Amino acid sequence: MILLLLLPTVAEAQCSMCRAVLESEADGKAAEGINNGILYLMAIPYVIVATIFFFVYRKLKK
Numbered sequence: 866m867i868l869l870l871l872l873p874t875v876a877e878a879q880c881s882m883c884r885a886v887l888e889s890e891a892d893g894k895a896a897e898g899i900n901n902g903i904l905y906l907m908a909i910p911y912v913i914v915a916t917i918f919f920f921v922y923r924k925l926k927k
Contacts, residue, residue: 887896 883899887893887899890896
C-alpha cells in the first residue's frame, strides 16, 4: 500500500526529465514524436472498447 503512494513521485520526476530534454532540442522532432506516441497510446483503448461494444450490440440485436 505504501509503495503505491510513492509511485506518483517517481512518475513526476520522469516527466520533468522528459520535458527538459524536449525543451532543449532545437528542431522539435523528438517532441513531435513524443506527442504522437501519447495520442496513439490514448486512442488504442478507446478503439478496442468501441469495437467490443459494436460486436456485442450487433450480437444482441439479432
